[in-house]
Amino acid sequence: MTEAALTGADDDLRELANWLRDEDELRGRVRLRNAPVREGDMGVGIDALTIALGSGGAGTVLIRSVLTYLTTRRKAVVVDLELKDGDKSFSAKLTNESHLDEVLAQADKFFHP
Secondary structure, three states: OOEEEEEOOHHHHHHHHHHHOOOOOOOOOEEEEEOOOOOOOOOOOEEEEEEEOOOOOHHHHHHHHHHHHHHOOOOOOEEEEEEEEOOEEEEEEEEOOOOHHHHHHHHHHHHOO
């Protein structure tokens, strides 16, 4: 099973998680993973936003939705995407200036080697 992990600023990940939960294909698969609490911390931060993609077109839906989310932000938002499936992996830095077609073409090589 392919798993996606997005990392970035806590507030951005919370907003993005809410955005992704509105996608039918991703509903019930989106989780915020808390970072371990370290001595001296006053609270728990977010380590990553994780999504279990399974089979089908969920990976494409995820990438399209993340890039759509980023283009709707007024401030600069940067998230790092990592896809893993066994020993295969794909990484990309996504911003509100990322080009959907380029990222999808790169990810397609991961999903369809």
